[in-house]
Amino acid sequence: MPPPKLRRRPALVGAALVAICLGALLAAWAWTATTNTEEVLVARQTIERGAVIQSGDLARVRVSVDPALHPVPASQIDDIVGQRAAVDVAAGAMLTPDSFTSTVVPAGNNSIVGVALTPAQVPGLDLAPGDHVRVVVTPAQGAGPPAGAPPVSDAEVAGVHVDGETGQLIVDLLVPHADAAVLAARAATGNVALVLDSRER
Incomplete structure (x- = not known):
């Protein structure tokens, strides 16, 4: 009696070939992803x-x-x-x-001066390190504009944080040594305001 003939199932063969191809593609993708x-x-x-x-x-x-x-x-x-x-x-x-x-801040002939400000004394935009600002002297309450008190120019914001006790905004300003003492004295009076001039870095 002759042996029975085996039936070929093209669908199963095709599925096996597809599975082999997919496996090879996934392996190649995994290798590429890992090595890159x-x-x-x-x-x-x-x-x-x-x-x-x-x-x-x-x-x-x-x-x-x-x-x-x-x-x-x-x-x-x-x-x-x-x-x-x-x-x-x-x-x-x-x-x-x-x-x-590795550069230390302040460096060269610069100084850092901290200025405590209320929301009314700063721009509405959030200040960020690298911003260029001017410190403008403002009149005391009930007084006229201050005479002979030009703004300190070319100040750069080095840091900004909020004082947890007073709620004031503390802005650390990078200024030349020659301007530091004058700026610190003006900031101590509280009669100053910041003007944002440029955000170019």
Whole structure:
């Protein structure tokens, strides 16, 4: 008696071939994705310009990046911690060589002067490090415009925070040494206001 003939099932053969092709494509994609990723440093939270970078400010993430962006490898974290942010680095943004600097602020012939202000003494826009402002002397209550008191020009915002006790906005201004004493004396009276001139960095 002749042996029974095996039936070929084209549908099953086709499904097997499709499964093999899909498996090969997935394996190729996984290999490519793995080999094209790099562990880089990103900002865990917003780092303001001029702030000292702490280890808690940074996170390591593995991403697929364009080499043209020049991201900082995660292996360099020990070299980055302790340096200062050269620009504002938003939370989640990758660090690049332009994101940090070893320059100390203030440097050269500059000084930092803190000015306490109420909402009426600052622009409606939120101030940020790097903004260029003028400090304008305002008249005391019930007095006329001050005589011989020109504004201090070319001041740069180095930092901004709110005083937890008074609720006032404290703006740290970077000014030349020659203007620092005059600005500090005027700021102590409370009769000053800030004018935002430029946000160019």
